[in-house]
Amino acid sequence: MVEKKHIVTAFDEDLTTLNDMMARMGALAETQLFASTEALIARNPSDLDDIIKRDKELDDLEAVLNEKVIEIIALRAPRAVDLRRVIVALKVASTLERIGDLAKNIAKRNKVILDTTLKTQTLPSIRTMTSMVLKMLNQALDAYIDVDALTALNVMEADIEVDKLNTVVFQSLIEEMSYDPGQLKIGPHLLFVAKNIERIGDHITAIAEQIYFLHHGEMPDQDRPKADRSSSIALS
Amino acid sequence: MTDQATQTAQSKHLKKRYRAEKRFKFFGLAAICSAAGILLVLLGGLTQMSIPAFTHHYVTLDIAIPETIIQAEQVTDLAAMRKVNWRGMVRQSLRNEFPEVTDRRGKRAIGNLLSGGAGDALRDKVLIDPTIIGSTVAVALPLSDDVDLLLKDLIDRSLPEENRVISDRELTFIDHLEAADRIDRRIAWFLFTSGDSREAEMAGLRSAAVGTLLTMLVTLLFSFPLGVMAAIYLEEIAPKNRLTDLIEVNINNLAAVPSIVFGLLGLAVFINFFHLPRSAPLVGGMVLALMTLPTIIIATRAALAAVPPSIREAALGVGASPIQVIFHHVLPLAMPGILTGTIIGLAQAAGETAPLLMIGMMAFIVDTPMWIDDKATVLPAQIYMWANNPERAFQAKTAAGIICLMVFLLLMNALAIYLRKKYEKRW
């Protein structure tokens, strides 16, 4: 949707500022997630400390964005697509902040994992999950700027694969831990790491729904695609 | 251009503007002052000329009224009163002041010192108070106009007798009366209370004033309803097409038609065709009504147009019909303007002479007209007739008449201003 300019140019400037803030938050969230998984694989704990500290930046960015949204509502009285954009910005920012929190949690758990010896085969899958989710995030952020509902729908579809992969990782980890009970002290952390990545995927799907709403003025009809069967796997 | 250069240029320009404005104000003031000056000169001259007409000299004599001349009850009977020789009585009583004068000529001269209407003064006194019949009363008798002028120093004593209106002998009589303190100067009420007369000293404005009033009444009764209705029709009801434009143009042109043309119209149509009485306020009023009609129509239309459309819309919105809108809302609000226009139109008509000339209202009218079909004259006509009279005394009277007419017109205009100010509504 290519939007024409507002008569009041300050309004356009405000919306551009909002987009910039969103882009910055998105980039930061991407970095956080990528870095934490890479640090695990490269066995580099110092990076993890940086990640944990940097989460505050994301929180601050969200606070600033909130302020901007409130300002726009008070001063510009946005209507129609402008109103939707502004409300969606609020929700997407909050979601990005939560993604950041999840990335921080991943980093924390990775620290613990690196401190010990973990024997697992699931790392490549986890890496794959991470890159899938990163791609989703990247697409979603572009779709937000462009108000591209079609890409948003694709993003929602992609989450299915992430969920499937998470189910596989879950099963593998359970098998590994039941094979080597010594791993029980550290295995669950990895479970959580994988789960967090899957949850990030779900959040990105929520972002995609908002983008669809921004474009069409209505939420998408279908339920959020869920293919995560991990909650129904019996543990024996 | 540098900032400083623009500033200097600007302030120079500003000074020029101020100078031009000062000049303009000066010219405006000069114009007003010269107009006021001319007006003062005119009015001053007029007033000065008119002063003598407002006073008259009277000689006070003791007159014995014999019982035989009339009965007290008969005083109201006009015929009986007329039979009494009032004139003879007063002349005789003046002669009694000069017992030494025995010759016929002298006696006649003494009698002629009195005004022709001196007898009426005695008669009126008896009329007011019949009880004085049979007693002797002091009566103030008006002197003739020549004597009056002499006493006002308007006749030169030093002139030789042939050129003087008053003979030497008459002079001695007058001086004698003056020395005896019999002569005094009073306000000449008859100027307002009596009609025209050949005797200069008796001539008054009453019949002309009443004639003017009656004529104005007729003018008002004809022109006001017609004018206001016509204006309402043209302004509110008539569709805006060629015909309406034509009517408008013609009405505006009527206002510029010379007034004498209306007189000719009145003569031809009202008098010759409809055989209405000549010289009557009815015809005079109708002719003047035709003249005043355009003024009233134009003023009324302006007043109606000045009523803001929001009032009309409000009334229409509540469900008033167009006629109700006009009569309940527009007309009351326009009334001050309409009244002002009407009064100004009437004031203009009050000063018109030429058209009334044509229909004969220049006759010599002594009796006060009672109603609109009596013969009458109007103030401007009366003034004109007096102006043409060669007798000396009429000079001052003409000026006095003009002053009276002007006061009348001033009062009418003041009424217009008062009404407008009082009923001006702001919306």
Added chain:
Amino acid sequence: MKRDGDMMLSTPKIKSSGIIVEYDGKRALHGIDLDIYPNEVTALIGPSGCGKSTFLRCINRMNDVIDNCKVSGRLMIDDTDVYDPEIDVVELRARVGMVFQKPNPFPKSIYDNVAYGPRIHGLTENKDDMDRIVKKSLKRAGLWDEVSERLDDKALGLSGGQQQRLCIARAIAVNPDILLMDEPCSALDPIATSIIEELINELRERFTIVIVTHSMQQAARVSQKTGYFHLGNIIEYGETNDIFTRPQNEQTEAYISGRIG
């Protein structure tokens, strides 16, 4: 252009079909089809000169007083075509009241202003009846408390907001079904505006209200349905909520969000 399926199930109070208005041969309205529903506030919005006031004035035939103005098409109020030659315009205007942009009370007393309408329509038999009607109308217009002690005072001595409420009282005194309001608050300060908007909300229980407004915020606050006019056409008409959050038409969107073009 109407939105299907969103309309209320009740029948329209006012139904216009193909209303065309021409001034001196120039078209101001190009065929308006619009349904206005009872006991609702319908707002007409659009840029200056788009024809919304012209359309409003068609409903009570105020355009009749303008020379060289031709109206064609059908405008039904309930089951009557307002432009039927048999219709008495004076009676129509008692059924359809109007409030104007600039408050225009008559230069009479407050009482006489409200009493004028009932008087000329012969709605009362005696003074008590009239007193009742005046009191009821002033109460409904939210003005009674402020003027009950001074009904004989000049109406023009009231403040702008009070004058406008007096005009509303005057309009409702004749017990109309429909109330037309042509930018009623544009000459008033924000507080007076709020008072009148609140009043409009209360009045819609009894009357069907059509309001023309320049302020989109006001339309959004006050109305249940909104119609967007542009250059003599109605571009979009629907629930106020929808028009202001997700208009269907590009032009509407542009106008609502303050965009050029």
